[in-house]
Amino acid sequence: MEREPNRLLQQLIAEAGFSRKGLARRLNDLGTSRGIPGLRYDHSSVLRWIGGQRPREPVPCLLAEIFALRLGRPVDPEDFGMPAISSPLHLGQEFTHTWVEGVATVTALWRADVERRRFLVDSTFAIGAGAAGAVRWLTSPPGGRPVGAGARKVGRSDVTAIHEVTRSFGELDNRFGSGRVRSAVVKYLDTAVSPLLRDGSYDEATGRTLAAAAAELTRLAGWMAYDLEQHGLAQRYLIQALRLAHGADDHALGSEILSGMAHQAIYMGQPSHALDLSRAAQLSARRSGHRTLLAAATVLEAHAHAGLGDSRSCAQALNEAEAAFERRRASEEPEWLRYFDSAYLAAKFSHCFRDLGDGERAVSFARRSLDMDGRFVRGRMFNLSLLAGGLVQRGEVEAACTAAREAFSLAGELQSARTRTYVEDLRRRFEPFRKLSAVRELFEHQLATV
Structure with missing residues (x-):
């Protein structure tokens, strides 16, 4: 189907007195200054947009800012034929019921994060979203088999690559802090993992391993947002990691993610919420059979009691955590748990x-x-x-x-x-x-x- 030329954009470029090459250069420079490195647009890109192609976010918003600065008046993307594509403001806060819905939600979250959509950057922590996610994790039946019928065959090497990337990024995060690596993690999720989940061909067994690998890396991206104190964004990632773990039927990973959510709640001064999340993590740990996970969840319960000033309950939970840790069988536990x-x-x-x-x-x-x-x-x-x-x-x-x-x-x-x-x-x-x-x-x- 032939695209309709974007005459509004062409007229605004002429009014502003930009060459196509000059506009592309300003766009790349502004992206770098706004923390969006790697934009590589040129005069051909601008020509395609004039021809009717719609660039991805955040290009329309950056163009609006460039035109506004040149013309000395407010300019919106609608003024040059690129109306904003809206995402639901609650994107990522819901633990969806089905596998298909979950894939659509998490891939949209990664894309919006790459585009640095303002509603995500400015999002706040919502106790209700975390509590609802924990309840659905514990009570929801399997929401559809994790299968894909796309054109690209997904195999073991694809899943192995995600695990290896997760391990490497995790090491860098621990050594240098999340600020140095988080943008690369999110870009990898959007460009490498999203096509596998959304457009891949995989049976249920492969789908479960793919879901688990995607959940681990999504959890890491959420943990990194937490480390950067982007708490609303971190919460959305952790909820979606939990949804992926549900698709994988991985109770161990679910317990780890719930513990991460409890950890964040304690840090934010929400010990009562952390108490609920840590107890949900304990239930999942018991289902998994891994004592180290039980210790991790129970010691977070203790920390929540400490935040509430309840020294007796704290002491009891600490004793239970220590007992669970002493009974662990480390050789039988997931590699990602070795840090504990x-x-x-x-x-x-x-x-x-x-x-x-x-x-x-x-x-x-x-x-x-x-x-x-x-x-x-x-x-x-x-x-x-x-x-x-x-x-x-x-x-x-x-x-x-x-x-x-x-x-x-x-x-x-x-x-x-x-x-x-x-x-x-x-x-x-x-x-x-x-x-x-x-x-x-x-x-x-x-x-x-x-």
Whole structure:
């Protein structure tokens, strides 16, 4: 079918006095300045648009900004024949009922994220969406077989590639922070994983492995958004990761995702919501049979109790988490669960005792947490912050400054909003002692490194 030429665009280009090459160059430059690198449009691209081709978002919005700057008046995409394509504002917040709906939703979410759609960037955390997702995960029957009837045959190598990419991006995230790698993860989901899910040909067995692999990488993208404190976006990704895990019938992965949702809720100061999510994660962990997952979910319940000031319930949950961890069979558990070792568990214990004001035990467990894998740079920064905070609670300010100095040095190497929040939290804890020379020197070090 022949396209109708876009005469409105042609007229506006003439009014603005742009050449096709000049307009394309301004578009690429503006994209880079708006955090959308990699635009490679040229005069031929502009010619195709004049001929009626519709470019993908965010090109129409960028063009509108360019024209508005040149002409000195508001310009909307509708003014040059590129009306905005709207996405539902709740995109990604719903745990859909069927596999087909789930694929459509998650691929649309990836596409909107790549395009940096404003409603996603500005989205806020919605407790109701997380709670509804957890309930559907626990209660929904299988929503259609995960099969595809597209033109491209999906095989084992496609799934293996997703797992390998997830592993590589996860290592980079732990070493450098999410700010350095998240955009690449989302682009890979949109350009490599989306065509497999949406346009691939796969039977139910392959579909389950594909769904599980896509769920792992979607969870990672959500965790990265959380690390950047983009909480509404992170929640949407975690809900969609949970939906993919449902398609895979993977209770272990579902438990891990629910634990991640509980982790985020605790961080956001929503301990009651975290309590619900952690208990849902425990149910899934029991279905999976993996004791480490049960420990992970139960220690998050303990942290939620600590946030609520319930020391008795916290202690009980910590005992249950420790017992589950001692009964684990690590050799039989998924590879993606290897991060949860005794040092990680100790860090979660330290968080609980710090939040309950028990500096003595917070310090004890924080020191144990530092016997950790050196590749987890961000995690070490968090654990050093726990140690410093506990030492301040015990009144050992100079020792706390030593730990905090190392934490601040690591924070300077990371692109992580959570890391900066930990730094600010430590500064507040040291504030009553700011007149001490050791604290003054620490603050000067922080300003120079973070």
